[in-house]
Amino acid sequence: MLDIQLLRTNLPFVAERLALRGMTLDTAAFEALEAERKHLQTQTQDMQAKRNTLSKQIGILKGKGEDAAAEMSEVAGLGDALKAGETALAELMPRFDTFLAGIPNLPHESVPPGNDETGNVEVLRWGKPRAIAVPRDHVDLGTALGGLDFDTAVKITGSRFVVMKGAIARLHRALTQFMLDLHTGEHGYTEVYTPYLVNAESMFGTGQLPKFEGEQFMVPRNDAGKLYLIPTAEVPVTNLVRGEILALETLPLKFVAHTPCFRSEAGSYGKDTRGMIRQHQFDKVELVQMVRPDQSWEALEELTGHAETVLQKLELPYRKVALCSGDMGFSAAKTYDLEVWLPAQNTYREISSCSNFESFQARRMQARFRNEKNKPELLHTLNGSGLAVGRTLVAVLENYQRPDGTVEVPAILKPYMGGLDVIAS
């Protein structure tokens, strides 16, 4: 959520930055809402103040045993207008809030302008793709090795799920373990285990609600609420600090969590229908930081570097891309994507997305810290995949394949694989 004061004081600036995202801010609608709000609020608050004063006088008079009829009739005269004002305000504010909650974050100055993914800017390339004469894709490799089974997943659930077996299931677990150990051991993150079902407030806090409810798996629960399967660990982990006021010396907070992620709309456009690239359920190791505002840009570079380290240690070629203004997610001020080399697709594919949200999520969550002046101030939040485990598995299978269809185990993973060198059927 943007700072309401920014819209009030500098609406043209906000509209201009949003236009970079391809979003047209309805400034006339905002100005109309704001005018109505201002009028209703001041008018209603004046009446409330009057009522409060009179009611206090009535209390004092009655306490002394004196007659309060004059005050009683005066406050009675307020009755209808006051109620009408309160009702109108109660009707207006949710509309105001919905309008505000539906506005995406402003892109940072350093974000390259652009309308879609073609405007993204490559920042660096790391590693050199291995020469593979006729690369097979992970579906062929994994199925032949008996470790990936899409047909059985269709039987027990439906499309866009997978069953893993044997050494490949273990490889999947090894990748997870390796990533968690790296981030906790070398990058200073604290491991957390969180719920995989969250309430609507948490989904609102990180920006998935109200705009993207259709992309979520929702679980009906009771009349008062429903729960959502997390689309990313970002949701429960960032919400750890929702409604909190943290002490300055506890910052920065750095958390890493391994969770499954559930996305309902993944693949609804018929993209990546084959294989594990786009699934309704996938595992991810997520990095989350809560930092002081003056340190968040430094933190984005650092956090992205932590994700890159995973790829480097796995010796997987990748490139780092700065997303352009039109391709960023709703809540982000700036995003780097890491794209891993997939030989069978002969291209780089997204495997991590690292973003600085500045105060956008913190404002929705009222997540603050006490600054040097002892005043509550909004935190900045960041997160990034470190990495998406399913896609990392795909990358390992495809990049480490051998001509005979077996797959070499990356050196760094061997301890996690019981010393296994090669995955064969």
Next chain:
RNA sequence: GGAGAGGUGGCAGAGUGGUCGAAUGUACCUGACUCGAAAUCAGGCGUAGGUGCAAGCCUACCGUGGGUUCGAAUCCCACCCUCUCCGCCA
């Protein structure tokens, strides 16, 4: 699933219709005393929003949502959550 207790400020804990945004304690901040510290004493100390150049003033908030009333933390209704015990259970 059954029975009971309870949700008030960072924490603890008063408050059952009227100057209550809320006593008191504790934590924290400032000052005094001290060579310094502890102890002690004095003062300060919620959040969000509105309005104003500012000082300030105003509104809302005592789990959530309704209701009664001139006036609700306090009374009524519904819901949510937490804790304890029993049952069931990985």
